[in-house]
Amino acid sequence: MLAVAGASGGAVALSGPTLVQRLGLTQAEAAEAPPAPPAVLGPLPANAPRPTTAGLSQTLDGAADAMPGTFTGVVIDPSTGNTLWQHTPEKALVPGSTGKLLTVSAALLTLNPTDTLVTRVVQGSQPGTVVLVGGGDPTLTTLPPGQNSVYPGAPRMSDLAAAVRKAVPGPITRVLVDTSRYKGPSMAEGWDPADVAAGFITPIEPVMVDGGRIDPTEQDGPRVDDPALAAGRALAQDLGADPKNVAEGTAQPGAKSLAAVHSLPITDLVEQLLRASDNVLAEILAREVAIARGGQPTFDGAAQQTLAALRQAGFDPTGAVLHDGSGLSTEDRVPARLLGSLLGAAAAPVEGPDGTEFLRPVLSGLPVAGGDGTLEDRFGRSGPSGPGRGVVRAKTGTLTGVSSLAGVVTDADGRLLVFALMSNGVNPSSIRPKLDAMAALLSGCGCR
Structure with missing residues (x-):
């Protein structure tokens, strides 16, 4: 059974290491090398006795x-x-x-495992205005290339901004943030508002950077209480616009797309959130389940659709x-x-x-x-x-x-x-x- 699990991506740490190859050593060097370690871990026996x-x-x-x-x-x-x-x-x-x-x-039962969460920037209705449109990805990072946030492989705000600058010939003077993908309260029943400053959660909005963390490298460090606007300010700074002028807004239907960046696939996000017990990633995936099943992208809607997906x-x-x-x-x-x-x-x-x-x-x-x-x-x-x-x-x-x-x-x-x-x-x-x-x-x- 575990051989099957390993073959299909289930890392149960049960299949053994292969023997180290000579890696191009000469005959003399090979003779002096220490013996290869024996394999210790291996697939579980298919006929292992069942406990009673x-x-x-x-x-x-x-x-x-x-x-x-x-x-x-x-x-x-x-x-x-x-x-x-x-x-x-x-x-x-x-x-x-x-x-x-x-x-x-x-x-995993509802979403395509290879799908990604997309953060887009579209043209605003006024000259010099762009709209940052939330697609649910909380992993977008403000860190520059070469530095990793708590989300390995996350898309970068700098790449999004560079693509926007390339697509817009003139100066960009204002950034609006569209959070219309999610509805309802951004904090759930039973949550303690003090948990934002304590680093366990941030208000759930469809666009944010580094999961709302102030320090992108600290898993449970303090978070902001306005993650969507904080993401807008980060984009404005990269675009040379005034971060103080960032506000919420809504993209016009059919607005010209200027740039987009993608999260890792859903399966990778699942592994990341389980390993670190990431509350924000979990809340985002719950909302995405609700959307995919035609429910309301709220806390209540996400809870209802989660249980409905399991029941189905x-x-x-x-x-x-x-x-x-x-x-x-x-x-x-x-x-x-x-x-x-x-x-x-x-x-x-x-x-x-x-x-x-x-x-x-x-x-x-x-x-x-x-x-x-x-x-x-x-x-x-x-x-x-x-x-x-x-x-x-x-x-x-x-x-x-x-x-x-x-x-x-x-x-x-x-x-x-x-x-x-x-x-x-x-x-x-x-x-x-x-x-x-x-x-x-x-x-x-x-x-x-």
Whole structure:
């Protein structure tokens, strides 16, 4: 199964390195070179023993019963889709950022994976005026060539401005910003306005630079509270117009296109947002799902269309309540069962025309325990979670009193398992190590 996952882009880190070739060394040099290291990692065996419900209960029940606060969890075999273990599965809890799994799954089910988000500049109705038209891309960066923002491969404002200058023979005196692609409030129910300055979010508008960050290189650095106008000011500065003269406006129907830049493909954006748990990218993709499905590009419309896309694809969203696409809202509720079923589908073998290989970026975007993303500083080498280091890949979720962990793990027999663990009502600093340790238990047992 994992050979299939690797072949279709699902980076579950399970296929081994090839032996290093001689790289043009001479015969003498080759004789003196150290022996090539043996391959250690390889594809998982297709016939790996399945853990049993009894074995998993014996391993996990004690840890689940000892969890403080309200806890729920599931373990699923993605090769069969069967639930092998569950604890209080009827509970739907605040998911935190594991709620992003619903958003990215809906995006991959709805949007063309090779599509990009486009930021355009068109001619204004007045001489010397141009209109910056938002197409949803928050990754557009103000950094010059040679410098990378938190979004690798992002389009650059300098390229957009250069193309505009080439297309407009005379001076440009004013920049307007068209945000008409999205509607409704720019902050969701359950969001704390202080989270803008804290760096977790910015008002959701269809055009911005660097995700609204003040420092394009700082993932969770302070953000602006007017991202669309900030993008307009950045363009004005590059065009030699007065940034103080930037205002909102609407492009005229049929206005002449002057320039455009494109984001990376949707699949790349999905991986980026999962690895870094990027709230803004998640909200943008949720709005784009709503637009593609004919819904309203608002928080409510995006939530409705996200759940509708999952339901149409055969998932059961019963119990899920969404108020945003990022999981930042304290009003969201998601059952662990739904998180598990989405991850199970992403990890399932491809079978016939209805295979779910298009969900593979959900796996390849998951942070690696002790390796990268939001799991980089978790699963230390020592302690109860140590066995899961480098073996667990999972999406994290953290809010005040909220901790969750949902992903994939390989057990001691080489069987790939999916898990979703959720806790509410306990300080994350005390509960996260317990969730990590529980995931590590799966990596160390055959559970038969």
